[in-house]
Amino acid sequence: MVSTLVTALRACVVTLVLTGVLYPLAVTGVAQLLFPFQAQGSLVKDEQGRVVGSALIGQGFTRGGYFQPRPSAAGAGYDAAASSGSNLGPTSQKLRDRVTAEVERLRQENPDTPGLVPGELVTTSASGLDPHLSPEAVRWQAPRVAKARGVAPERVLAVVNSHVEGRTLGVLGEPRVNVLLLNLALDRQFGRLASEPAQPMGAVTPE
Amino acid sequence: MTLIGWLQIVLFFALLLALTKPLGTYLFRVFEGQTQPLPRVLGPVERVLLRLTGASARREQTWVEYCGALLAFSVVGMLILYGLQRAQHVLPLNPQGLGAVGPELSFNTAASFVANTNWQSYAGESTMSYLTQMVGLAWQNFVSAAAGLGVALALARGFTRRPGPEGAKTLGNFWVDVVRGTLYVLLPLCFVVALFFVSQGMLQNFAPYHELTTLEGAKQTLAMGPVASQEVIKMLGTNGGGFFNANSAHPFENPTPLTNLVQMLLIFSIPSALTYTYGKMTGDTKQGWALFAAMSILFFAGVTAAYAAESQPNAAVASAQVAQVGNLEGKEVRYGITASALFATVTTDASCGAVNSMHDSFNPLGGLVPLVNMQLGEVIFGGVGAGLYGILIMVVLSVFIAGLMVGRTPEYLGKKIEAKEMKLAMLYVLIFPLFILGMSAVAAVIPQGVSSLNNAGPHGLTEILYAFTSATANNGSAFAGLNANTPFWNISLGLAMLGGRFLMIVPALAIAGSMVGKKVVPAGPGTFPTNGALFTGLLVSIVVIVGALTFFPALSLSPIVEHFLAGAGKVY
Numbered sequence: 164m165v166s167t168l169v170t171a172l173r174a175c176v177v178t179l180v181l182t183g184v185l186y187p188l189a190v191t192g193v194a195q196l197l198f199p200f201q202a203q204g205s206l207v208k209d210e211q212g213r214v215v216g217s218a219l220i221g222q223g224f225t226r227g228g229y230f231q232p233r234p235s236a237a238g239a240g241y242d243a244a245a246s247s248g249s250n251l252g253p254t255s256q257k258l259r260d261r262v263t264a265e266v267e268r269l270r271q272e273n274p275d276t277p278g279l280v281p282g283e284l285v286t287t288s289a290s291g292l293d294p295h296l297s298p299e300a301v302r303w304q305a306p307r308v309a310k311a312r313g314v315a316p317e318r319v320l321a322v323v324n325s326h327v328e329g330r331t332l333g334v335l336g337e338p339r340v341n342v343l344l345l346n347l348a349l350d351r352q353f354g355r356l357a358s359e360p361a362q363p364m365g366a367v368t369p370e
Numbered sequence: 371m372t373l374i375g376w377l378q379i380v381l382f383f384a385l386l387l388a389l390t391k392p393l394g395t396y397l398f399r400v401f402e403g404q405t406q407p408l409p410r411v412l413g414p415v416e417r418v419l420l421r422l423t424g425a426s427a428r429r430e431q432t433w434v435e436y437c438g439a440l441l442a443f444s445v446v447g448m449l450i451l452y453g454l455q456r457a458q459h460v461l462p463l464n465p466q467g468l469g470a471v472g473p474e475l476s477f478n479t480a481a482s483f484v485a486n487t488n489w490q491s492y493a494g495e496s497t498m499s500y501l502t503q504m505v506g507l508a509w510q511n512f513v514s515a516a517a518g519l520g521v522a523l524a525l526a527r528g529f530t531r532r533p534g535p536e537g538a539k540t541l542g543n544f545w546v547d548v549v550r551g552t553l554y555v556l557l558p559l560c561f562v563v564a565l566f567f568v569s570q571g572m573l574q575n576f577a578p579y580h581e582l583t584t585l586e587g588a589k590q591t592l593a594m595g596p597v598a599s600q601e602v603i604k605m606l607g608t609n610g611g612g613f614f615n616a617n618s619a620h621p622f623e624n625p626t627p628l629t630n631l632v633q634m635l636l637i638f639s640i641p642s643a644l645t646y647t648y649g650k651m652t653g654d655t656k657q658g659w660a661l662f663a664a665m666s667i668l669f670f671a672g673v674t675a676a677y678a679a680e681s682q683p684n685a686a687v688a689s690a691q692v693a694q695v696g697n698l699e700g701k702e703v704r705y706g707i708t709a710s711a712l713f714a715t716v717t718t719d720a721s722c723g724a725v726n727s728m729h730d731s732f733n734p735l736g737g738l739v740p741l742v743n744m745q746l747g748e749v750i751f752g753g754v755g756a757g758l759y760g761i762l763i764m765v766v767l768s769v770f771i772a773g774l775m776v777g778r779t780p781e782y783l784g785k786k787i788e789a790k791e792m793k794l795a796m797l798y799v800l801i802f803p804l805f806i807l808g809m810s811a812v813a814a815v816i817p818q819g820v821s822s823l824n825n826a827g828p829h830g831l832t833e834i835l836y837a838f839t840s841a842t843a844n845n846g847s848a849f850a851g852l853n854a855n856t857p858f859w860n861i862s863l864g865l866a867m868l869g870g871r872f873l874m875i876v877p878a879l880a881i882a883g884s885m886v887g888k889k890v891v892p893a894g895p896g897t898f899p900t901n902g903a904l905f906t907g908l909l910v911s912i913v914v915i916v917g918a919l920t921f922f923p924a925l926s927l928s929p930i931v932e933h934f935l936a937g938a939g940k941v942y
Contacts, residue, residue: 167439170425171445178549178552182509183504187508187599189561190598191599198568201568214582229586244496253932254932259687280691282696283698287699288700289726290619
């Protein structure tokens with residue numbers, strides 16, 4: 164009994180050092196050597212060289228001249244220190260109310276877009292940090308973005324089309340557009356939007 | 371459902387099938403072979419590790435000794451993990467200065483990771499320091515998987531060892547199995563795949579959280595950490611505990627559709643390969659393929675149902691103004707409906723519990739699939755080791771029923787199944803619903819239970835049922851709206867996880883101990899063959915009937931009634 168417990172303790176220490184210390188340190192060392200950009204969070208910069216986000220993490224956009232991402236349940240919205248989905252089910256009153264409000268907002272902000280609102284623009288993602296939209300949901304917003312920037316819609320659509328990523332190997336996942344990278348491309352192409360105070364978001368309040 | 375969607379599912383299964391034989395052969399060589407792989411390189415490491423543990427590695431253990439070693443290893447592991455969480459505020463590698471984890475939550479998490487469940491009542495990025503994650507949680511991800519492997523091997527040895535003149539009594543050596551599983555199987559695979567994951571965009575650093583100003587001028591804080599190294603073993607060990615709250619839905623934890631595919635393959639790889647390893651141990655690989663076939667049938671049934679259900683619009687989102695292509699609430703654009711439904715099926719077939727979409731937001735019948743997968747006992751490939759010993763108990767039940775039908779003493783692989791083994795098998799089968807239904811019933815009527823719900827109506831009952839099913843089945847996925855970080859939920863779920871792990875391992879090992887010494891009788895004309903399609907069909911039926919009889923009443927009050935209410939447009 165006692166000898167079994169002693170063996171157990173020694174086995175715990177041995178495996179802990181091997182798998183909990185040596186292994187992650189080895190992976191970190193090699194990863195930092197081979198893939199430093201990815202290991203540090205795939206940070207992207209604007210023309211001035213300022214880090215404006217991660218290529219993998221969605222961020223909030225509220226201004227008309229930018230494409231907007233999906234609604235987010237992470238913290239106060241796109242809080243990348245508090246990832247979360249809404250976890251509301253298909254018989255939830257809260258979910259129905261939220262969708263109704265989102266539809267109304269999108270209709271108001273996009274008066275020139277005919278047709279139904281794409282479902283993903285009124286649903287929250289699983290992580291609350293979804294960096295992507297489907298090409299359809301991006302194109303749906305194009306008239307608003309073009310108008311706000313004062314450029315022809317075709318020119319905006321051309322930038323969108325150059326940012327569509329297809330399925331991996333033609334089979335895996337879904338076609339998509341990275342919203343942050345797309346908005347950065349718009350700024351490069353048509354000039355940066357005149358700065359105005361943006362709404363606060365992503366407040367750092369760990370639960 | 372689309373053709374491309376089905377191609378994605380078929381591609382996944384084809385790759386799994388291709389992996390099964392080579393990995394199964396490798397596992398056989400590691401655990402049952404005369405010499406282990408790479409004897410020059412890894413042999414000395416193995417001997418050093420075993421010498422450091424002080425275990426008498428050459429000595430084989432009886433089932434009682436094997437079980438005692440496993441329990442001691444788990445108890446000590448749980449205490450260390452509890453201590454690490456309670457003291458993380460004074461330990462290094464805590465750049466965010468996160469405080470000590472509370473006592474109930476530390477108990478729940480320690481039980482969870484030792485029991486290979488990885489239920490998480492906490493959000494990783496706001497609760498656990500890098501040290502706790504990598505030294506505590508990831509360490510148990512390795513060794514709880516290795517321990518599960520050991521149990522499966524011990525039971526397999528119980529069925530397949532041929533006793534000599536003085537009989538066989540031993541089932542192998544627990545410490546050797548754990549060390550070999552870690553050194554030859556888990557670590558090498560993890561190291562290689564972790565680097566692939568980083569190349570795809572997964573984090574691997576110890577930096578403080580990165581604060582930045584977004585393109586629109588708002589503040590955003592990016593959580594950081596040593597993610598990739600933990601992510602691989604989370605999947606390969608069928609653990610499922612996410613580094614971040616959003617688990618494999620988080621773009622830093624599962625950045626691309628390709629990493630998503632690899633994660634799903636990692637979940638199924640060892641459980642699937644073990645069916646082949648088992649076949650080799652019986653001396654007839656068809657015995658293993660029969661189990662693989664039964665698991666595959668149940669897998670395809672589940673993924674078809676989940677995919678079909680999630681391709682339907684979400685009733686609460688439905689409006690004359692919205693164009694829905696399936697239910698996208700709680701799903702990521704890069705995976706879409708198919709890869710989300712497939713992942714949900716895989717992660718609950720196996721007792722992994724990682725998620726790339728929020729099951730709580732699935733359509734009622736879509737959420738029913740993960741729930742039923744777990745309630746069938748985590749035998750559809752199942753957990754690392756747990757899947758094999760789970761399905762072997764179902765095999766015992768199946769040959770017993772087949773024996774009753776032809777009116778002779780049941781036998782399996784030439785060994786008679788008698789009253790003692792049947793009693794132990796029934797104990798194994800009954801402990802499971804006792805925890806799930808008993809504890810769910812209590813939680814559904816007391817305020818400490820229902821006050822944690824995120825959804826009202828039948829969906830709320832599903833949240834409760836799902837939590838205890840997931841805990842007892844050692845899965846760890848959740849209808850995550852439930853706020854489980856309360857004393858009641860932390861303690862009750864912690865007990866369910868320990869019960870669902872260890873109270874089921876003991877009878878499984880007892881069966882192994884009882885079978886190992888039995889004489890082998892040559893197969894006769896009355897022997898029911900266990901290596902063909904007829905047996906596969908019987909096994910599938912037994913798994914489904916046992917699960918259905920036990921859980922159908924509870925399910926009809928939760929997802930099934932919600933399906934009809936949602937169809938009628940009702941909300942709560």
